Amino acid sequence: MLSRLNDRQREAVEYVGGPLLVLAGAGSGKTSVITTKIAYLIKEKGIKANKIAAVTFTNKASREMKERVGKLVQGKEARGLTVSTFHNLGLTIIRREHKTLGYKAGFSLFDDQDTKSLIKDLMHKDFQTDAEIIGLVQHMISNWKNDLIEPEQAMGLAQDDRETLAAAVYREYDRHLQAYNAVDFDDLIRLPVRLFRDHPDVLDRWQNRMHYMLVDEYQDTNVSQYLLVKLLIGYRGALTVVGDDDQSIYAWRGARPENLIKLGEDFKNLKIVKLEQNYRSTSLILRCANTLIANNPHVYEKTLWSNMGSGSPIRVISCRNEDAEAERVVTEILTHRIKNDGHYKDFAILYRGNHQARLLEIKLQAYQVPYKISGGTSFFSRHEIKDIMGYLRLLVNPEDDNAFLRVINMPRREIGPSTLERLGTYANSRHISLFNACDELGLEQYLSGKALEKLGRFNHWLQQTIKRCAQDDPIAAIRQMIQDIDYEAWLHQNSSSPQVAERRMANVWILVDSLRDTLARMQEEDDEATIEDAISRLVLRDMLEQQEKEDDSDRVQLMTLHSAKGLEYPHVYIIGMEEDLLPHRNSIDEGNIEEERRLAYVGITRARETLTLSFASQRKQFGEMLNCTPSRFLEELPEGDLAWEGKENAPDEAKRARGHAALDALKKRLGG
DNA sequence: TAGCATCTCCTTTTT
DNA sequence: GGAGATGCTA
Numbered sequence: 001m002l003s004r005l006n007d008r009q010r011e012a013v014e015y016v017g018g019p020l021l022v023l024a025g026a027g028s029g030k031t032s033v034i035t036t037k038i039a040y041l042i043k044e045k046g047i048k049a050n051k052i053a054a055v056t057f058t059n060k061a062s063r064e065m066k067e068r069v070g071k072l073v074q075g076k077e078a079r080g081l082t083v084s085t086f087h088n089l090g091l092t093i094i095r096r097e098h099k100t101l102g103y104k105a106g107f108s109l110f111d112d113q114d115t116k117s118l119i120k121d122l123m124h125k126d127f128q129t130d131a132e133i134i135g136l137v138q139h140m141i142s143n144w145k146n147d148l149i150e151p152e153q154a155m156g157l158a159q160d161d162r163e164t165l166a167a168a169v170y171r172e173y174d175r176h177l178q179a180y181n182a183v184d185f186d187d188l189i190r191l192p193v194r195l196f197r198d199h200p201d202v203l204d205r206w207q208n209r210m211h212y213m214l215v216d217e218y219q220d221t222n223v224s225q226y227l228l229v230k231l232l233i234g235y236r237g238a239l240t241v242v243g244d245d246d247q248s249i250y251a252w253r254g255a256r257p258e259n260l261i262k263l264g265e266d267f268k269n270l271k272i273v274k275l276e277q278n279y280r281s282t283s284l285i286l287r288c289a290n291t292l293i294a295n296n297p298h299v300y301e302k303t304l305w306s307n308m309g310s311g312s313p314i315r316v317i318s319c320r321n322e323d324a325e326a327e328r329v330v331t332e333i334l335t336h337r338i339k340n341d342g343h344y345k346d347f348a349i350l351y352r353g354n355h356q357a358r359l360l361e362i363k364l365q366a367y368q369v370p371y372k373i374s375g376g377t378s379f380f381s382r383h384e385i386k387d388i389m390g391y392l393r394l395l396v397n398p399e400d401d402n403a404f405l406r407v408i409n410m411p412r413r414e415i416g417p418s419t420l421e422r423l424g425t426y427a428n429s430r431h432i433s434l435f436n437a438c439d440e441l442g443l444e445q446y447l448s449g450k451a452l453e454k455l456g457r458f459n460h461w462l463q464q465t466i467k468r469c470a471q472d473d474p475i476a477a478i479r480q481m482i483q484d485i486d487y488e489a490w491l492h493q494n495s496s497s498p499q500v501a502e503r504r505m506a507n508v509w510i511l512v513d514s515l516r517d518t519l520a521r522m523q524e525e526d527d528e529a530t531i532e533d534a535i536s537r538l539v540l541r542d543m544l545e546q547q548e549k550e551d552d553s554d555r556v557q558l559m560t561l562h563s564a565k566g567l568e569y570p571h572v573y574i575i576g577m578e579e580d581l582l583p584h585r586n587s588i589d590e591g592n593i594e595e596e597r598r599l600a601y602v603g604i605t606r607a608r609e610t611l612t613l614s615f616a617s618q619r620k621q622f623g624e625m626l627n628c629t630p631s632r633f634l635e636e637l638p639e640g641d642l643a644w645e646g647k648e649n650a651p652d653e654a655k656r657a658r659g660h661a662a663l664d665a666l667k668k669r670l671g672g
Numbered sequence: 673t674a675g676c677a678t679c680t681c682c683t684t685t686t687t
Numbered sequence: 688g689g690a691g692a693t694g695c696t697a
Contacts, residue, residue, distance in 0.1 A: 058686075087687045112687085131681060185687050253686065353684055358688095375686080381690095409674095416673050540687065562685045584684055599685080622682090622688085679693075 001039060001072065005032065012240070012273045013037045016045060019233075019267040021218075021260065022242040025304040026289065026605035027280030027568065030242045034214050035065060037240060038081070039072035041212055049073070050080025051211035055229075057220050057250075059085060059542045060374070061566045065216070080525075086225050087540055090188035093195070093206070095533050100199060101191055106396035106532035108182040109539040111380070114402060115184050122172050133162075140166045141173060145186035146222040146254035148193060180433075181399040189224040196231045207234045217566070218243030218263075222254035230266065237267060245299045249562060249599050251592075261299060278304045280568050282311025284641050285611050289604045291638045296594050308608075316577075316634060317614040318646030321625075322359055325616045329573050330363040332612075333556060336571065344370055348557040348569035350603050352582045356575065357558050370555040375563040380541065384491065384504040385511055389538070391481060392515070395466060396532040398435040401427075405434070408458065411490040415454050422446040423455065435459065474531040475516045482508065514538065561603045572607035574600070577615040579629040600633045 002010050012022045012033050024030035038054060041047045054069075056062040066083045073081070082089070091109070098107060110118070119138050140163070144154050151171035158164040177183065183191060196203040210232045215221070218241035221229070233239050241263065248257040256262075264270045278286055286306050319325040333347045349360060357373050364371045379385060390406035397403070408415055420434075426446050427437035437443060438459035443452060461484065468477040482488075488505050495501035518537050522529035557569065561582075576582060583596035604611060615630050634642075 085687070188687080249685075252684080355683060355689095412674070414673065418673090542687095560685060581684095586684065595685095620688085673697105675695105675697090677693100677695080679691105681691085682689090 001036060001043070005029075005036065006277060008273055008275050008277075009033050009036075012275070013040050015271055015273070016041070016212075016238070018269045018271060019237045019239045019263070020241070021263055021270055021272045022240065022275060023260075023272060023300050023302060024242050024244055024275040025278060025302055026244065026247060026602070027278040027306075028275035028304070029277075029279055030216070030244075030275065031065065031068060031566070033275070034216060034240070034242060035068040035072060037214060038069050042073055042077055042081075047211055048080070049078050050082075051209060052214075053082035053084075053089070053210050053212075053232075054214040054216070055084065055086055055089060056216040057085060058563065058566070059540070060563065061085075061216060062088070064566070085540070085542070086221075086228075087185060087188045088537075088542060090192050090228070091536060091540065093192040094183065094188065095536075097192075097195055097202060100202060101195055102178075103183070104181050104397070104399070105530070106181070107536070108180060108393050108397045108400045108403065109188075109536040110177070110182050110184040110402075111539050112185070113381070114182075118176060118402060119169060119173055122169055122176065136162075137166045137169050141170045142186050143254055144170060145184075145190050146224050148190060148224050148227065179399065179431075180401055181397050182402075186224075189222075189228055193224050193227050193231065196228075203231060203234075206232060207236075211236065212238045213240075215239070215241040217247070219245050219248040219257040219260055220250045220255045221259050222256055226256070226259050226262070237269070239267075246293050246296070246598055247565060247602050249565065249595060249602060251595055257299070274300075274302055276302050276304055278306040279308070280608055281306060281605060282308050282609060284311045284313060285604065285607050288314050288611070288637050288641055289601055292597060292604065292633060292636050293601045295636050296597055312610055313643040314637065314641055315610075315612045315643045315645060317612060318630070318644070319614060319616045321618040322576075322616045322620060325575055325614050326359040326363045329575060329612075329614060330360065330367050330369060333571075333573075334367055334369060342570070344554045344556045346570040347573070348559070348564065348567070348571070348606065349573045349575060350559060350561050350564050350606065351575050352561060352584060352599075354560060360558060360575075364556065370553070371558055372553075372555040373558045375559050379507070382504070382507060384487075384508050388482065388487070388508055388511055389535075391485075392478065392535050394435065394462065395469060395478070395481070396535055398462075398466075399433040401434045411485055411487070413454055413458060415451065415458070419447060419451045419455070435462070469531065475512065475519070478512060478515070478531075482512070511538075518542075561599050564606050565602050568606050568608055570608045571610045571612075572603070573612045573614065574603045575614045577613045577631040577634055578619070579631055581619075581628075582631050582633065597633060597636075600631075 002013060005013065009029055009032065012020065013036050022030065022033060024033070034054060038052060041052055042049055054065060056065060062083055062085050069081065069083060070078065084092070094101060094103070098105060116134065116138055119141070120134050123134055123137065149157070151167060151174055154167035154170055155164065158167050196206065213229060213233055215229060229239070243260055245257050245260055248255060251257065281289070283306050286304055290304060317328060319328055329349060333344070336342065337344060337347070351357065354375065361371070361373065386406065387410055390403045393400050393403040394407055405420070408420070423434055423437055423443070426443055427434050430437065430440070430442070438455040465477060465481045465484070468480065487508065491501040491504050492498065495504060515534055515538060519529065519531060519534035522534055522537065561574070580588065582600060583593050587593065587596045613634065615634070616628055618625050619628050620626070
C-alpha cells in the first residue's frame with residue numbers, strides 16, 4: 001500500500017499524531033495521499049470506516065475519490081465511510097437534525113436561481129429592479145452567510161445606504177426562507193455550525209462519528225467551512241488537510257486561502273509536509289506553469305519539479321476569430337488522434353466561461369467528434385426540469401410558496417395574477433403558506449366562487465398525491481402526478497416541434513429516473529432516507545451519476561477552468577487566451593489579476609504531455625465584432641518554450657493589437 | 673386570462 | 688444571440 005509512495009507522501013500518510021497540513025503542488029499526488037491514508041487508517045490503525053470522513057468541494061472530486069478509495073478498501077471494511085462534498089455533508093447533518101434547527105422534514109433547498117428570484121421579489125417592494133444591484137445584494141448576502149454574520153450584525157456593520165439596504169433585504173430574505181421551510185446553499189454550512197455551537201449534546205454525537213477527517217483543496221474553504229471542520233474535529237485534532245495556495249480560485253465565493261495560515265495559529269502542534277515532486281507533466285509544461293505563477297506573491301515557497309522528460313514545446317495558436325479558433329482546435333484533435341492512434345477522452349478543451357462551449361459544440365457535431373460537456377447549468381435550467389422540480393418541491397414541502405407560484409398555472413388552470421394576489425394577501429394575514437390557504441374557509445371573503453373552486457381543486461389533487469407518495473411507492477406516485485397534469489400534452493402544445501417536445505419529455509424521465517436512483521443509493525447508506533431527502537440531493541447536482549459512470553465512453557472533455565481543477569489529461573487545449581476573457585474583464589476591473597493567473601496555472605497544470613493555448617484576434621460580443629488582445633499571461637510564459645503558430649500575432653504584434661483594442665474601447669466610450 | 677411579440681438585460685467562475 | 692420581462696391583442 002505504501003510502497004507506491006515517495007518519502008514525503010508516505011510521511012503524510014503515516015502521520016496520525018495530530019493535525020497535518022499537506023502542501024501539495026499540482027500533480028504531486030495529493031489524491032493518492034488522501035485515498036491511501038484512508039486505507040491506512042482503516043487497515044493499519046484500526047479506525048472504523050464509519051468514523052472517517054473525507055470532504056471535497058466538487059461532486060466530481062468526491063466521485064473520483066470514492067472510486068479510488070474503493071480500489072484500496074472494499075466490502076465490509078469500507079462500510080459507512082463518508083466521502084462527500086462540504087455541501088452534501090451539511091445537507092446530511094441538517095436532514096438528521098432538522099427538528100432541532102426548527103425545520104420541517106421535506107424542507108426545500110433553494111438553488112442559485114431560486115435565491116436570485118426571491119431576492120428580486122423582495123427588492124421589487126423597495127422599487128429596486130436594477131439587475132446589477134440585485135446580483136450585488138445576492139453576493140453580499142452570500143458573503144455574510146459564509147462569514148457567519150447574521151442579519152442584525154450586518155445591519156450594524158453597514159457603512160452606507162447600499163449596505164443598509166442589502167442588510168435589510170438579507171433579514172427579509174432569511175425570514176422568507178424560514179417561512180417557506182427552505183434553506184439555501186450557504187445555509188448548508190451555516191446551519192450545521194449554528195447547530196453545533198448552540199447544542200453541545202448534538203455536537204458531541206457528531207464528534208463521535210468523526211474520529212478522523214480529511215479535507216481536500218483546503219485553500220478553498222471559507223470561514224464557515226473551516227469552523228465546521230474545527231467543531232467536528234474538536235479536541236481530537238485528528239485532521240489532515242491538503243491544499244495549494246497557488247490553486248486558490250474560489251476567493252470570489254468567500255474562500256479564504258489564509259485558512260492555510262490560520263491552521264498553524266489554531267493548532268500549535270500542526271505538522272506541515274510539502275509535496276514538490278510532480279508526477280503528471282513534462283518538464284516544459286511544468287516550467288511554463290512555474291514561470292507564470294512566479295508572478296504571484298507566495299505564502300509558502302515551493303518548487304515543483306518532475307522527471308517526466310522535457311516533452312514537446314507549448315504551442316500557441318493565433319486565430320482570426322472565435323469561429324476559426326473552435327474549428328482549429330476540433331480539427332486538430334481529430335488529426336492528432338488519428339495520427340497517434342489515441343483516444344478522444346485523452347483530450348480536454350478548457351475555457352473561462354461556460355458560454356464558450358457553444359461554438360465548440362457546433363464544430364464538434366459538424367465533425368462528428370464525440371464530446372462531453374461537464375458542468376454548466378444546462379440540465380437544471382431547462383424549463384421542463386424547473387417545472388417538474390417545482391412540483392416535486394411542493395409535493396414534499398407545501399410551505400414552499402416559490403414552488404407553488406411556479407407550478408400553479410403550469411399547465412394552465414386559469415388561475416391568474418389577481419386571484420393569486422388575493423390569495424397572497426389572505427395567506428399573509430394568516431401567516432400560512434399559499435398552498436395551505438387554498439382550502440381555507442376564510443378565503444371566501446376575498447375570492448369569487450369560481451376562483452375558489454379552481455384553487456380548491458388544485459389543493460385537493462395535490463393532497464391526494466402527497467398521500468399516495470407517503471403510502472406507497474413514491475416514484476410511482478410521482479410518475480402518476482406527471483400523467484395527471486398531462487405534462488406531455490402540455491409540452492407538445494408549447495414546443496416548436498414534436499421532436500423538441502419528445503426530447504423535453506425524455507429529460508423529464510431522466511429526472512425521475514435519477515431521483516429513483518438517488519433515493520436507492522441514499523437508502524443503501526441510511527435506511528431512513530426518504531423521497532424528501534433525495535429531492536434536495538438532486539438540487540446539489542450530485543446526480544446523473546449512472547451517466548457519468550458510463551463515461552468510460554471515449555469522448556473529448558469540455559469544461560471550465562474551474563471545474564477542471566483536480567483533473568488531468570494527456571492533451572490539454574486552453575482556448576480564449578485573451579485579455580478581458582482570461583484574465584476576465586471583471587477581474588481586471590476589480591484588480592484581481594492574481595486569481596486569474598492562478599486559474600491559468602490550474603489549466604496549464606492539467607496537461608500531462610501536450611499543452612496548446614489559443615486566442616482569437618476578433619470575437620463576437622453583443623452581436624458585434626470586437627478586436628481582442630492576446631492575454632498578458634502569454635507574455636509571462638518562458639518565450640523559448642513556446643512554439644507560435646500564426647506569425648502575425650507574435651508577442652510584438654500582440655502589444656500593438658492591445659493598442660488597437662484600447663483605441664477601439666476609447667472610440668466606443670466617446671460614442672464614435 | 674392566455675398567448676404571442678417585442679424589448680431589454682445581460683455573460684465569470686460553483687455548490 | 689439567449690432568456691426573461693413587459694406589453695398588446697384575442
